[in-house]
Amino acid sequence: MLRRRTLAGALAFPMIAKSASAQSYPAQPVRLVVGFAAGQAIDILARLIAQSLTEQFHQQFIVDNKPGSGGNIAAESVARSAADGHTLLVIGANNPINATLYAKPGFDLLRDFTAVAGIYRVYQVMVVKPSFPARTGAAFVAYAKANPGKINFGSAGTGSVAHVSGELFKMMAGIDMQHVPYRGAPLALADLLAGQVQVMFDNLPSSIDHIRNQRLIALGVSTPQPLDLLPGVPTIGSFVPGYETSAFAGLGAPTGTPAAVVDRLNAAVGKALADATLKAKILDLGGVPMPMAAADFAKFLAEETEKWGKVIRAANIKPV
Numbered sequence: 001m002l003r004r005r006t007l008a009g010a011l012a013f014p015m016i017a018k019s020a021s022a023q024s025y026p027a028q029p030v031r032l033v034v035g036f037a038a039g040q041a042i043d044i045l046a047r048l049i050a051q052s053l054t055e056q057f058h059q060q061f062i063v064d065n066k067p068g069s070g071g072n073i074a075a076e077s078v079a080r081s082a083a084d085g086h087t088l089l090v091i092g093a094n095n096p097i098n099a100t101l102y103a104k105p106g107f108d109l110l111r112d113f114t115a116v117a118g119i120y121r122v123y124q125v126m127v128v129k130p131s132f133p134a135r136t137g138a139a140f141v142a143y144a145k146a147n148p149g150k151i152n153f154g155s156a157g158t159g160s161v162a163h164v165s166g167e168l169f170k171m172m173a174g175i176d177m178q179h180v181p182y183r184g185a186p187l188a189l190a191d192l193l194a195g196q197v198q199v200m201f202d203n204l205p206s207s208i209d210h211i212r213n214q215r216l217i218a219l220g221v222s223t224p225q226p227l228d229l230l231p232g233v234p235t236i237g238s239f240v241p242g243y244e245t246s247a248f249a250g251l252g253a254p255t256g257t258p259a260a261v262v263d264r265l266n267a268a269v270g271k272a273l274a275d276a277t278l279k280a281k282i283l284d285l286g287g288v289p290m291p292m293a294a295a296d297f298a299k300f301l302a303e304e305t306e307k308w309g310k311v312i313r314a315a316n317i318k319p320v
Helices: 001-025 041-057 069-079 094-101 137-146 163-175 184-196 204-212 260-276 276-284 293-317
Strands: 030-034 061-065 088-093 115-126 152-155 176-180 199-203 216-220 246-254
Touching: 001 260, 030 041, 030 069, 030 276, 041 061, 041 115, 041 246, 041 276, 061 260, 069 088, 069 094, 069 115, 069 137, 069 246, 088 115, 094 163, 094 260, 094 293, 115 137, 115 163, 115 204, 115 260, 115 293, 137 216, 152 163, 152 184, 163 176, 163 199, 163 293, 184 199, 199 204, 199 216, 246 260, 246 293, 260 276, 260 293
Parallel strands: 030 061, 030 088, 152 176, 152 199
Antiparallel strands: 088 246, 115 199, 115 216, 115 246
């Protein structure tokens, strides 16, 4: 009987230890690693979430910017960190894209990371100048088919969401357009307004003021349903069936992070996103909150990786 009790105690001890570890988490400041410079939307959102998590856990959650290689430097550093929940990656749309874009990124997004929580999504809007010959999405497709290779679409750079969104549109609409990459969306938008490129699949926040001031016309949004923010603007899927894209942000942890820690973080992010003030700030940035169970976020990442992998291979996109 004594031996049975001893064995039972030995088996129970790891479970008790794991539970205690989760309850005492975080035992030190937590770093949220962002693969881009401060001031970009993903960085701003990370800081808002970090502030809420700091208040909830009574421990510092600090944003650590590690820009470079399209976000791969940040991701690799987190993948090699201790799997204890004290170093997290702010996963963006660049990460599923990079999984195929880069032959050897130094890590595997789906293998080396545990999905923790979704934070927000930002959709794209297809915009042209008022002087463009086509004023509707269907008319744009017809014009592009009649003028193959004569339309230039601008993007924030090779492999950016705007780039792969344009390539996906080309594939699904059966048209030919020329890609013109820029060093950031503002430069691409400036050339769109100047007439150097004819169309962009831009993140909604950076185009919304131009649309409201009628400097640009929105032909469609990449959302599943029309947006109240842009009344009268159809979804791109209404004239290119099945088309849907978005940028997003979420949290990931190194594979092996205890499930109990992931669950605590997921619940805390969900609580943060339910806060009216934080929700309003996300909406003000042109995004929508994206609370997700960890398993759902993992499924979402796998689907995004597969989707963009097909586009990158079909368009033969290479990093520059």
